[in-house]
Amino acid sequence: MRQGTEWEPKLVGFLCKWCSYAGADLAGTSRKKYPANIRIIKVPCSGRVDPLFILKALRLGFDGVLVSGCHPGECHYQTGNYRARRRVAITKKFLEYVGIEPQRVQASWVSASEGGKFTEVVAEVTKGLKEIGPNQLFSQERQGDGTKAT
Amino acid sequence: MEQRLRNEAKALLEQGKVDWIIGFESGSLKFATTPLITKDKNDADRLVINPFMVNNLANFLTEVKGRVGIVAKGCDSRSIVSLMQDNKVAREDVVILGVPCRGIIDLSKVERLVGKERDELDDITREGDKVAIKVDGEKKEFLATEALFDNCLACEFPTPQEYDILLGEPSTSVVNKPAAQEKIEKLKEMTPEQRWEFWKNEFSRCIRCYACRNVCPACFCQRCFVEETEPQWVLPVPRWQDNLIFQIVRNIHVAGRCTDCGECERVCPVNIPLRSLTKEMYDLVDELFHYKAGMDKEAAPLLIAYEYAEAEDLFR
Numbered sequence A: 001m002r003q004g005t006e007w008e009p010k011l012v013g014f015l016c017k018w019c020s021y022a023g024a025d026l027a028g029t030s031r032k033k034y035p036a037n038i039r040i041i042k043v044p045c046s047g048r049v050d051p052l053f054i055l056k057a058l059r060l061g062f063d064g065v066l067v068s069g070c071h072p073g074e075c076h077y078q079t080g081n082y083r084a085r086r087r088v089a090i091t092k093k094f095l096e097y098v099g100i101e102p103q104r105v106q107a108s109w110v111s112a113s114e115g116g117k118f119t120e121v122v123a124e125v126t127k128g129l130k131e132i133g134p135n136q137l138f139s140q141e142r143q144g145d146g147t148k149a150t
Numbered sequence B: 001m002e003q004r005l006r007n008e009a010k011a012l013l014e015q016g017k018v019d020w021i022i023g024f025e026s027g028s029l030k031f032a033t034t035p036l037i038t039k040d041k042n043d044a045d046r047l048v049i050n051p052f053m054v055n056n057l058a059n060f061l062t063e064v065k066g067r068v069g070i071v072a073k074g075c076d077s078r079s080i081v082s083l084m085q086d087n088k089v090a091r092e093d094v095v096i097l098g099v100p101c102r103g104i105i106d107l108s109k110v111e112r113l114v115g116k117e118r119d120e121l122d123d124i125t126r127e128g129d130k131v132a133i134k135v136d137g138e139k140k141e142f143l144a145t146e147a148l149f150d151n152c153l154a155c156e157f158p159t160p161q162e163y164d165i166l167l168g169e170p171s172t173s174v175v176n177k178p179a180a181q182e183k184i185e186k187l188k189e190m191t192p193e194q195r196w197e198f199w200k201n202e203f204s205r206c207i208r209c210y211a212c213r214n215v216c217p218a219c220f221c222q223r224c225f226v227e228e229t230e231p232q233w234v235l236p237v238p239r240w241q242d243n244l245i246f247q248i249v250r251n252i253h254v255a256g257r258c259t260d261c262g263e264c265e266r267v268c269p270v271n272i273p274l275r276s277l278t279k280e281m282y283d284l285v286d287e288l289f290h291y292k293a294g295m296d297k298e299a300a301p302l303l304i305a306y307e308y309a310e311a312e313d314l315f316r
């Protein structure tokens, strides 16, 4: 963090290309402003997201992760989002138990026509992350193990 | 029960109904058992059934070729069913020799109870809801709930639900839920920061031997994510950060397959309380999706199955 600049959370978004990614695009083309805190990664379906991606992002120092796919019943591959839902649900709950703030793992359903909703989701998630502060989960030094902050 | 098992196993091999028998025999250390995996009918006489058979033998099912007769306690039989749900083994290739289980004795607990090493004990027997220990010619009795493994104290299905031959009358478990949940409840009382600190400390001891993964019947990937190099998900060196990520993701990957058999915690050479993670996941999947691992061989696995509306409160 540079002195004088306010800390801004970094958020990684895994967006399904059929819906949420297109929703983000629509937000852009309709000149809606969403926080620049999100770094978007396009995935073929929310069902592509292995919880490992979420852990890896947190390990790399991202402050939060958003997984976003098509609404229930609207997945291009029929069931990808249902599978994503179960995985994200257990991940979120389990991480909370281990001690990771639940705000850091977020999920939403955003269709290709919901540019407005996308803007809102990113704004809300960013706000939540600002409240809990930077992710220092993995960066804390342990004495003697020579681990550098990421 | 033991003699019946030996006869059944011998007959299965003789009649060519199975190629392999997987069971337990006496180990070299006192009281301990060790897995017996054999094709030889004469070995059947070495099979034992006793309250020290800790291993979840389901882990060996995928390692032998052909038809297998396998000894299974309640939790093991669920692990076998779970493998069937994942199409890892076919029902017709397995003959389940079900053992109605009354709980497995935790020798470390026994040592603590009597204040002696296991080698100094003459005998340990299960008598009703008691465990009797003979030491220096004296007989001491303890409640079974004090001497069994934590996971056995939480056991819901001690008698195999899926079997071909049941080697005895169905058993009831001596549950003591509070005792089985004690460590987990303590963790839940902590703040998230304290919990994170707790696990961070625990996993700074992990040497990444992968014993927990290798012993687990639910961990059956040909190539584990920890060994992938492009991308490299976690560093191979044992740093607490990567150790913890390995274990968290392993828990997520075995969600809905883990039967709370307790094997991972038992094998950990540095005594990380792994069951405090696996059991919580076990309870979470039940709470969120009313799913219990290995109960129905026809059912879709947890992470494949779905309902139209569920866990929606977690989505925006």
Ligand code: SF4
Binding pocket: B056, B212, B215, B216, B217, B218, B219, B254, B257, B258, B259, B260, B261, B262, B263, B264, B265, B278
């Ligand atoms: S995770 Fe541990 S308790 Fe669960 S099935 Fe695997 S070895 Fe058994």
Ligand code: SF4
Binding pocket: B205, B206, B207, B208, B209, B210, B211, B212, B213, B247, B267, B268, B269, B270, B271, B272
């Ligand atoms: S058994 Fe224990 S030390 Fe070995 S990898 Fe698992 S947690 Fe780490």
Ligand code: FES
Binding pocket: A016, A017, A018, A019, A044, A045, A046, A047, A069, A070, A074, A075, A076, A077, A078, A079, A080, A081
């Ligand atoms: S295609 Fe969008 S979630 Fe499956």
